Amino acid sequence: MTATQVRAACPHDCPDTCAILVTVENGVATEIKGDPDHPTTAGVLCTKVSRYAERTYSPDRLLYPLRRVGKKGEGKFERISWNDALDEIAARLKPLAESAPEAILPYSYCGTMGLLQGESMSSRFFHQLGASLLDRTICAMAGFTGYKYTIGGSIGTDLEQFQDAKVILIWGGNPIASNLHFWMRAQEAKRRGAKLVAIDPYRSLTAEKCHLHIAPMPGTDAALALGMMHVLIAENLVDDDYIAQYTLGYEQLKERAAEWTPARTAATCGIPEEQVLELARLYGQTARAGEPVAIRVNYGVQRVRGGGMAVRNIACLPALVGAWRHAAGGIQLSTSGSFPTNKPALQRPDLLKKLVRTINMTTIGDDLLRPASPAFGPRVDAVIVYNSNPVAVAPDSSKVQAGFAREDLFTVVLEQFQTDTVDYADIVLPATTQLEHADAHLAYGHLYMMANNPAIAPLGEAKPNTEIFRLLAARMGFTDPCFAETDDELASKAFRKDDARSIHFDWESLKKKGWEKLNMPAAPFAYGKFPTPSGKCEFFSAAMQADGLDPLPAYIENYESASSTPDLAAKYPLAMISPPARNFLNSTFVNVQSLRATEGEPQLDIHPDDATTRAINHGDMVRIFNDRGSFVCKARVTEKARKGLVVGLSIWWKKLARDGKNANEVTSQRLTDMGRAPTFYDTLVQVERVS
Ligand SMILES: Nc1nc2c(c(=O)[nH]1)N[C@H]1C(S)=C(S)[C@@H](COP(=O)(O)OP(=O)(O)OC[C@H]3O[C@@H](n4cnc5c(=O)[nH]c(N)nc54)[C@H](O)[C@@H]3O)O[C@H]1N2
Ligand SMILES: Nc1nc2c(c(=O)[nH]1)N[C@H]1C(S)=C(S)[C@@H](COP(=O)(O)OP(=O)(O)OC[C@H]3O[C@@H](n4cnc5c(=O)[nH]c(N)nc54)[C@H](O)[C@@H]3O)O[C@H]1N2
Ligand code: SF4
Numbered sequence: 072m073t074a075t076q077v078r079a080a081c082p083h084d085c086p087d088t089c090a091i092l093v094t095v096e097n098g099v100a101t102e103i104k105g106d107p108d109h110p111t112t113a114g115v116l117c118t119k120v121s122r123y124a125e126r127t128y129s130p131d132r133l134l135y136p137l138r139r140v141g142k143k144g145e146g147k148f149e150r151i152s153w154n155d156a157l158d159e160i161a162a163r164l165k166p167l168a169e170s171a172p173e174a175i176l177p178y179s180y181c182g183t184m185g186l187l188q189g190e191s192m193s194s195r196f197f198h199q200l201g202a203s204l205l206d207r208t209i210c211a212m213a214g215f216t217g218y219k220y221t222i223g224g225s226i227g228t229d230l231e232q233f234q235d236a237k238v239i240l241i242w243g244g245n246p247i248a249s250n251l252h253f254w255m256r257a258q259e260a261k262r263r264g265a266k267l268v269a270i271d272p273y274r275s276l277t278a279e280k281c282h283l284h285i286a287p288m289p290g291t292d293a294a295l296a297l298g299m300m301h302v303l304i305a306e307n308l309v310d311d312d313y314i315a316q317y318t319l320g321y322e323q324l325k326e327r328a329a330e331w332t333p334a335r336t337a338a339t340c341g342i343p344e345e346q347v348l349e350l351a352r353l354y355g356q357t358a359r360a361g362e363p364v365a366i367r368v369n370y371g372v373q374r375v376r377g378g379g380m381a382v383r384n385i386a387c388l389p390a391l392v393g394a395w396r397h398a399a400g401g402i403q404l405s406t407s408g409s410f411p412t413n414k415p416a417l418q419r420p421d422l423l424k425k426l427v428r429t430i431n432m433t434t435i436g437d438d439l440l441r442p443a444s445p446a447f448g449p450r451v452d453a454v455i456v457y458n459s460n461p462v463a464v465a466p467d468s469s470k471v472q473a474g475f476a477r478e479d480l481f482t483v484v485l486e487q488f489q490t491d492t493v494d495y496a497d498i499v500l501p502a503t504t505q506l507e508h509a510d511a512h513l514a515y516g517h518l519y520m521m522a523n524n525p526a527i528a529p530l531g532e533a534k535p536n537t538e539i540f541r542l543l544a545a546r547m548g549f550t551d552p553c554f555a556e557t558d559d560e561l562a563s564k565a566f567r568k569d570d571a572r573s574i575h576f577d578w579e580s581l582k583k584k585g586w587e588k589l590n591m592p593a594a595p596f597a598y599g600k601f602p603t604p605s606g607k608c609e610f611f612s613a614a615m616q617a618d619g620l621d622p623l624p625a626y627i628e629n630y631e632s633a634s635s636t637p638d639l640a641a642k643y644p645l646a647m648i649s650p651p652a653r654n655f656l657n658s659t660f661v662n663v664q665s666l667r668a669t670e671g672e673p674q675l676d677i678h679p680d681d682a683t684t685r686a687i688n689h690g691d692m693v694r695i696f697n698d699r700g701s702f703v704c705k706a707r708v709t710e711k712a713r714k715g716l717v718v719g720l721s722i723w724w725k726k727l728a729r730d731g732k733n734a735n736e737v738t739s740q741r742l743t744d745m746g747r748a749p750t751f752y753d754t755l756v757q758v759e760r761v762s
């Protein structure tokens with residue numbers, strides 16, 4: 072028996088993009104471990120992906136094409152051949168392609184982050200077809216946009232520097248669950264004397280382990296950042312020289328921040344005034360002493376109405392105190408903007424012959440139910456879903472479900488497992504997992520280009536997304552040579568060789584090495600050079616003004632809160648958030664038995680005071696509801712949830728929950744202030760005990 076080791080990369084929507092070593096014996100993957108030599112992975116994989124073999128070889132894998140035989144949503148299918156599946160899809164799509172190609176909609180997100188199995192051959196296919204474009208907003212667009220206005224792009228502190236910071240603000244993130252390899256660095260910083268601060272309305276696993284935990288109400292982070300600016304300026308903890316050289320709009324910012332006294336900030340955030348002072352002083356005085364202060368801002372702050380502005384305000388802080396002077400100072404939201412990917416070469420937008428409409432994936436519920444109109448264009452008559460599970464993950468779920476239940480909607484789903492969305496498919500196409508296909512990856516939490524080599528042959532009749540779209544292109548009669556490109560040919564175009572950062576990219580050698588770091592300076596903005604229009608960190612943004620936004624850091628209240636909607640809050644007094652569970656990755660892994668067993672069942676954390684007034688005891692079943700819908704789970708009475716807040720870790724497969732529902736029954740389709748993103752954590756609910 073000969074064992075070989077294959078270099079792979081974790082495909083999941085996680086900032087860490089780990090380097091993986093897969094042991095293969097007689098064509099079977101027998102062990103999956105983190106590459107000990109990869110500096111950020113450091114030999115460690117999370118619990119979820121350590122189970123990747125269990126997931127890949129699961130008896131529940133979809134291994135053959137299927138055709139629906141039951142009602143939509145019932146999940147009854149019959150096995151068909153690839154030939155029949157492709158014929159049937161082409162027969163349904165061809166008339167639409169001739170009459171109204173925009174009636175066809177791709178729906179995909181980051182089931183895999185791969186540059187190949189994500190948007191490459193698929194985009195070519197939909198561009199050639201003239202299908203509607205999809206605005207992929209469901210995760211990160213609010214913060215991305217706020218950060219871009221301020222810093223200029225998704226570039227920030229290198230993960231490999233954080234251990235040298237003396238203060239780390241972990242703002243709206245729960246890295247123990249969702250960014251493990253950052254947490255390892257933060258732990259090292261702690262050992263070297265750093266103070267860790269968690270800013271999170273919930274006492275998450277991470278917050279429990281920080282020196283200081285500040286718990287503002289959801290959606291009030293923009294105010295907290297303004298309050299910090301107020302104190303930093305009032306107590307002269309700012310870096311005047313850095314501000315003068317490398318920032319824009321300080322005088323206006325000063326006026327704005329003056330309005331945000333610690334008292335006003337504290338009242339807005341629902342925290343003690345001393346905490347505002349303590350936080351600002353810890354951050355400002357440490358910077359003033361010449362030590363690096365760093366911020367890891369994450370997705371928790373951006374899933375509310377003012378989510379873009381919240382990230383923007385927080386992103387102003389490092390420039391204010393000159394933290395960018397240090398490699399270990401600054402802020403990281405995402406590192407994705409550091410990667411010179413060659414998306415046009417992969418996705419071929421030039422194949423699109425005319426301007427087509429764009430549909431926002433966040434409002435898929437409404438958009439599937441929308442009739443044709445001059446403003447909207449044709450009704451959506453066909454959806455092709457891959458790398459996503461919209462029936463479970465998209466907001467205002469009852470609308471999403473009603474949309475996918477439309478008898479006159481033709482739905483194709485490319486999947487590895489029979490998810491909630493698959494249950495609504497007319498045709499199901501079995502997709503390979505990361506062990507079975509090739510891919511090239513960037514990361515959004517580190518700076519390595521990554522290669523994934525296939526370790527095993529595809530199971531059953533599963534095929535990579537790239538191959539499925541090649542076959543579909545052939546069936547549709549597309550003859551452009553780009554549809555014949557192999558995965559290796561695609562991968563060799565993943566990164567630009569005419570960019571200094573990735574000038575050393577070579578797919579053949581990356582495949583062998585597994586990973587290669589970008590050429591990037593250690594302290595990207597030590598001497599300004601922000602990729603903004605002014606080249607400075609923009610406290611004042613003319614671009615925001617042109618886009619109809621407040622050009623200065625501001626506070627935008629939630630859509631739903633006691634102060635913005637008192638009548639609604641009288642009916643639904645509790646704010647609900649539904650951040651990721653440690654053992655799931657969005658809705659991926661919920662069906663892996665061992666991981667689901669660790670999470671138990673859908674639960675809702677509620678503060679003892681809020682439980683008492685509702686006669687709810689620990690372990691009771693409760694119904695969470697508002698005007699949009701309801702779902703049932705088990706109550707955990709705990710001070711981890713601050714008063715006025717309930718927390719349901721997500722995202723459960725609906726069909727694996729008692730009542731066939733999940734947290735997205737109560738979330739809304741309203742969009743953020745910028746970036747057209749969802750507002751999952753801007754949700755008021757009531758909770759009651761059920762027998
Ligand atoms: N294990 C695991 N890891 C994951 C995922 C997963 O599902 N499971 N998902 C991946 C994906 S797609 C993403 S986008 C990231 C998301 O992961 P993170 O970036 O960590 O963001 P969230 O999980 O949305 O929220 C993190 C924390 O923010 C808090 N929070 C909620 N609302 C607010 C608020 O208004 N203000 C502040 N300050 N905090 C708030 C929550 O209580 C939570 O503890 O994780 C990725 N990694
Ligand atoms: N209530 C609430 N809702 C949320 C969030 C929240 O915090 N709270 N978080 C939101 C966020 S941040 C995100 S990113 C979205 C995530 O939403 P999605 O991007 O839909 O992520 P997943 O739920 O993980 O579903 C991905 C699916 O892709 C499939 N897949 C994986 N690899 C492949 C492949 O190679 N080929 C094919 N064909 N399929 C593949 C997996 O089996 C899985 O079913 O959810 C959002 N929804
Ligand atoms: S999910 Fe994240 S932490 Fe886990 S193996 Fe993948 S990249 Fe690493």
Ligand SMILES: [Mo]
Pocket residue numbers: 084209210211
């Ligand atoms: Mo996400």
